[in-house]
Amino acid sequence: MNVLIFLIPAALFLGLVGLAAFLWALKSGQFDDLDGAAERILLDDEDET
Amino acid sequence: MTTPVSPPGALDVWVQDLGAGRRRMDLLVPDLHCAGCIRKVESGLGAIDGVSRARVNLSTKRVLVEWAAPVVDARKVLDTLEALGFAARPFDAGKSGQREDDLRASSLLRALAVAGFAAANVMLLSVSVWSGAEDTTRELFHWISALIAVPAAAYAGRPFFRSAASVLRHGRVNMDVPISLGIVLAVALSMFETATGGVRVYFDASLMLCFFLLAGRYLDHMMRARARSAVTQLLSLSATGAQVVGPDGERRYCKVAEIEAGMVVAIAPGERVPVDGRVISGTSDLDRSIVTGEAAPEAIGPMGVVEAGTLNLTGPLQIEVTAAGHDSFLSQVIGLMETAEQGKDRYVRLADRAAQIYAPLVHLAAAATFAGWMWWSGDWHLALVTAIAVLIITCPCALGLAVPAVQMVASGRLFRRGIMVKDGSALERLAEVDVVVLDKTGTLTLGQPELVAQPNLSGPHRAMILALARESLHPLAKALVAQSKPVAVLNSALQEVTEVPGAGLSARHQGKLLKLGSHQWCLGKPEESEAGAVSMLHASLDGEHIACFLFQDKLRPHTGAAIAQLKALGLEVALLSGDREHAVAAAAHQAGITRWQAGAGPGDKVVFVADLERQGQRVLMVGDGINDAPALAAAHASMAPASATDIGRTAAGLVFTSPELAAVPYAVQVARSARRLVHQNFALAALYNLIAVPIAVLGFASPLIAAIAMSSSSIVVTANALRLYGRNSVPSNQVATSAPGKRPEDDAEAAA
Numbered sequence: 001m002n003v004l005i006f007l008i009p010a011a012l013f014l015g016l017v018g019l020a021a022f023l024w025a026l027k028s029g030q031f032d033d034l035d036g037a038a039e040r041i042l043l044d045d046e047d048e049t
Numbered sequence: 050m051t052t053p054v055s056p057p058g059a060l061d062v063w064v065q066d067l068g069a070g071r072r073r074m075d076l077l078v079p080d081l082h083c084a085g086c087i088r089k090v091e092s093g094l095g096a097i098d099g100v101s102r103a104r105v106n107l108s109t110k111r112v113l114v115e116w117a118a119p120v121v122d123a124r125k126v127l128d129t130l131e132a133l134g135f136a137a138r139p140f141d142a143g144k145s146g147q148r149e150d151d152l153r154a155s156s157l158l159r160a161l162a163v164a165g166f167a168a169a170n171v172m173l174l175s176v177s178v179w180s181g182a183e184d185t186t187r188e189l190f191h192w193i194s195a196l197i198a199v200p201a202a203a204y205a206g207r208p209f210f211r212s213a214a215s216v217l218r219h220g221r222v223n224m225d226v227p228i229s230l231g232i233v234l235a236v237a238l239s240m241f242e243t244a245t246g247g248v249r250v251y252f253d254a255s256l257m258l259c260f261f262l263l264a265g266r267y268l269d270h271m272m273r274a275r276a277r278s279a280v281t282q283l284l285s286l287s288a289t290g291a292q293v294v295g296p297d298g299e300r301r302y303c304k305v306a307e308i309e310a311g312m313v314v315a316i317a318p319g320e321r322v323p324v325d326g327r328v329i330s331g332t333s334d335l336d337r338s339i340v341t342g343e344a345a346p347e348a349i350g351p352m353g354v355v356e357a358g359t360l361n362l363t364g365p366l367q368i369e370v371t372a373a374g375h376d377s378f379l380s381q382v383i384g385l386m387e388t389a390e391q392g393k394d395r396y397v398r399l400a401d402r403a404a405q406i407y408a409p410l411v412h413l414a415a416a417a418t419f420a421g422w423m424w425w426s427g428d429w430h431l432a433l434v435t436a437i438a439v440l441i442i443t444c445p446c447a448l449g450l451a452v453p454a455v456q457m458v459a460s461g462r463l464f465r466r467g468i469m470v471k472d473g474s475a476l477e478r479l480a481e482v483d484v485v486v487l488d489k490t491g492t493l494t495l496g497q498p499e500l501v502a503q504p505n506l507s508g509p510h511r512a513m514i515l516a517l518a519r520e521s522l523h524p525l526a527k528a529l530v531a532q533s534k535p536v537a538v539l540n541s542a543l544q545e546v547t548e549v550p551g552a553g554l555s556a557r558h559q560g561k562l563l564k565l566g567s568h569q570w571c572l573g574k575p576e577e578s579e580a581g582a583v584s585m586l587h588a589s590l591d592g593e594h595i596a597c598f599l600f601q602d603k604l605r606p607h608t609g610a611a612i613a614q615l616k617a618l619g620l621e622v623a624l625l626s627g628d629r630e631h632a633v634a635a636a637a638h639q640a641g642i643t644r645w646q647a648g649a650g651p652g653d654k655v656v657f658v659a660d661l662e663r664q665g666q667r668v669l670m671v672g673d674g675i676n677d678a679p680a681l682a683a684a685h686a687s688m689a690p691a692s693a694t695d696i697g698r699t700a701a702g703l704v705f706t707s708p709e710l711a712a713v714p715y716a717v718q719v720a721r722s723a724r725r726l727v728h729q730n731f732a733l734a735a736l737y738n739l740i741a742v743p744i745a746v747l748g749f750a751s752p753l754i755a756a757i758a759m760s761s762s763s764i765v766v767t768a769n770a771l772r773l774y775g776r777n778s779v780p781s782n783q784v785a786t787s788a789p790g791k792r793p794e795d796d797a798e799a800a801a
Binding site for chain 2: 008011012016018019022023026031032033034035039040041042043
C-alpha cells in the first residue's frame with residue numbers, strides 16, 4: 001500500500017494541473033467567442049506586413 | 050420602418066478615452082454570421098489609417114475597435130462598416146448590464162470547475178473506502194478528502210450561501226436554504242467523523258451536490274444572458290440627444306438629460322424626436338405609429354405638437370421644447386408602466402413555491418428523526434448523525450435542477466425559432482394565460498405600407514415616378530421604390546426636385562412637371578372617395594393623372610392561421626389599438642378576431658388589461674409601441690416583436706424575431722409543455738424523497754447510498770427535461786424559421 005504515497009499526490013497534482021489549465025483558459029478569454037474560433041479556422045493567414 | 054439617423058456628435062457618448070489620444074468603441078453588429086463577415090469587417094476596419102485594433106466576437110456579435118483620435122473618429126468607423134454592408138450600433142457593455150452578466154457567468158464557471166475537480170478526486174478516494182479500505186488507510190483517505198472538500202465546498206457553495214443568506218434576512222425561504230444547510234451540515238458532520246475516526250463521511254455527496262446544482266445554475270444564467278444579449282443587439286440607436294439651437298443660431302449637441310423646456314431643438318428628416326415640443330418652424334410628415342398606434346403618417350406644421358418618440362420623415366423641423374425629463378409623454382408612459390408592474394412582484398416562481406412547502410417539511414422530518422432516535426436509543430451522537438443524514442439526503446438537488454433544466458431546454462427551442470425568453474418567470478407566466486390581447490399597428494400588421502395594387506404603366510413613366518420616389522424618406526415613397534419591379538435607369542436626370550411635407554413631391558423632367566403625392570397635390574382637387582384603411586399615392590404629368598398606387602398596412606404573413614391556432618389552444622383573442630375605428634375593424638375582420646377596441650390610448654390599454662385580470666383571467670399582451678408598454682407591463686405575460694420600440698421590448702417578457710405571428714401560439718405551446726415537464730420533475734423529486742427519506746430516517750443512509758440516490762435523482766430529472774427536445778407539438782412548416790437576431794425589416798431594407 002506504500003505506493004499510495006506517490007499515487008495520490010500524483011493524481012491530485014494532475015487534477016490540479018487540469019483545473020489550473022481550465023481556469024487559465026477561462027481567464028484569458030478563450031471561452032468568450034466560441035463561434036468565432038470555429039469560423040476563423042476557415043480564414044487564410046494574412047500577411048502581417 | 051425607417052431607421053432613424055443620429056444627429057452629429059451623438060456618437061462621442063459611446064467612445065472610451067484610453068489616454069494618449071487612443072480611443073476605443075464597442076460596436077454591435079447583428080449581421081455577423083460567418084468567417085467571411087469576420088474577414089470583411091476586420092480587414093476593412095484595419096485598412097483605415099489610424100485604426101490599431103479591430104476584433105470581431107462572433108458569439109456576442111460585437112466588434113471592438115481602437116484608434117488614434119485625430120486621424121479617425123467614431124463616425125468614420127461606422128461609415129466604413131456601413132459601406133461594407135454591416136449596420137453597426139455603438140454599445141456600452143457596462144451600461145447594458147452585459148459586463149456584470151459576463152462576470153457572473155465566468156464566476157459560476159470557475160465555481161463549477163472547482164466543484165467538478167474536487168468531486169471527481171474525492172469520489173476516487175470514497176470508492177476505495179467503500180470497496181474496503183480500512184483503519185489507517187481509511188483515515189488517511191478521509192483526511193485527504195477533507196483537505197480537498199472543505200475549501201472546495203466553501204468556494205463552490207458561495208452562490209447558494211449568498212442567496213440563502215439574503216432571503217433568510219428577509220424572513221423568507223427559497224430552495225437555496227435547504228441546499229446550503231445540506232452542504233454545510235454534510236461537510237461539518239464529515240469533518241467531525243473524520244476527526245473522531247468515524248465511518249460516515251459525506252464529502253463526496255456534498256461536492257457532487259455543489260457540482261450538479263452549479264451546473265443547473267449555470268444553465269439558468271446562460272439562458273438569461275443569451276436572451277439579454279440578443280435583446281441588446283436589437284436595441285436601436287434611439288435618440289439619446291439632439292441638436293440644440295442657441296439664441297445666436299449656433300448648434301450644439303446635447304444629451305436628452307441636458308435638454309430643458311424652452312430650448313429650441315433642430316430635427317432633421319429621419320431623426321426621432323427626443324422630447325415633447327411644439328413646432329416653431331418647418332413642415333414635415335410625422336410617423337406616430339409607435340406612439341399612438343396610428344399607421345398613417347401625419348402632416349405637421351408650425352404650432353403642431355410633437356411627442357417624444359415620433360419619427361420625423363420628410364422635412365427639417367425646429368421645435369420648442371415644452372416638456373423634458375419628468376414631464377414628457379415618454380416619462381408618463383414609464384410612470385404608468387411602473388405602477389402596472391407593481392402588481393407583478395407578487396408572483397412567486399414555481400421553484401420558490403415548491404421550496405416554501407418543501408423546506409419546512411424536510412426540516413420537520415429531520416427534527417422528528419432526532420427526537421425519535423433520542424427517545425429510542427438515548428444516544429445523542431447517533432440521533433444527531435441520523436438527523437443530519439436526513440437533511441443531506443433530502444438536500445433538493447433534483448428540485449434545484451427540476452426547473453432550470455426544463456426552462457433551459459424550452460428557451461433553447463424557442464431561441465431556434467427566433468423567440469427570446471427574458472427569464473424563466475416569463476415562461477412560467479406564459480403557460481398560464483387564457484386571453485391574448487393583440488395590438489394592431491406593428492404587431493398584427495407589419496407596420497409598414499405594402500403596395501397592394503399598381504397600375505399598368507409605360508416604361509418611361511414608371512422609371513420617372515420611381516426616380517422621384519427615391520428622393521423621399523416618406524414611408525409610402527420608400528415602399529413604392531422597394532416593392533416595384535426594377536426598371537431601366539432614367540435617361541436624363543430629374544430637375545428641381547422639391548418635397549412639400551404633407552402633400553408630395555414634384556420635379557421637372559424634360560420640361561414637363563411631374564408630381565407624386567396626394568390627389569389634392571397632383572390634380573388640385575381632393576379625392577372623391579376615402580377608401581378606408583387604404584392609402585393612395587397619385588402621380589401626374591403636367592396636371593394629367595397618370596397613375597394611382599394603393600397601399601395597405603398589411604397583416605403579418607399567415608396571421609389568420611396564427612389566430613386560429615391561438616383559438617385552438619383554448620385562448621380568447623382580442624384586438625386593442627390606438628388607430629381609427631375603420632382601420633381596426635378591417636384588420637380585425639381580416640384576421641378573424643371578433644372582439645376589438647379602437648382609439649385606445651396607453652392608459653386605456655392598461656385599464657382593458659387590468660379589467661380582464663380582475664375578472665380572473667390571465668392576459669398575454671402582444672404589442673410593440675410606446676403606447677403598448679404600460680399594458681405589456683401590466684399583463685400577466687407579454688410578447689413583443691423584434692421591430693418594437695426599445696421600451697416595448699424592455700417591457701415584454703418574450704421577444705420574437707420572426708415576421709409571423711405564429712411565434713405566439715408556438716411560444717404558448719412550448720411554455721405549456723415546459724410547465725408539464727416541470728410538474729413531472731416535481732413528482733419525480735417527490736417520489737425520490739418518498740423512497741430516500743424513510744431510509745435516512747431509519748438510519749440506513751450510508752455515504753454510498755446517499756451518493757447513488759442523489760446523483761441518480763438528478764440525472765433522472767435532467768433526462769426528463771431533455772425530452773422536450775424530442776417533442777414536436779407544432780408542425781415546423783407552420784412557423785417560418787428566421788435566423789435569431791435578424792429583423793424582418795433588415796430584409797426589406799436590403800431589398801430597397
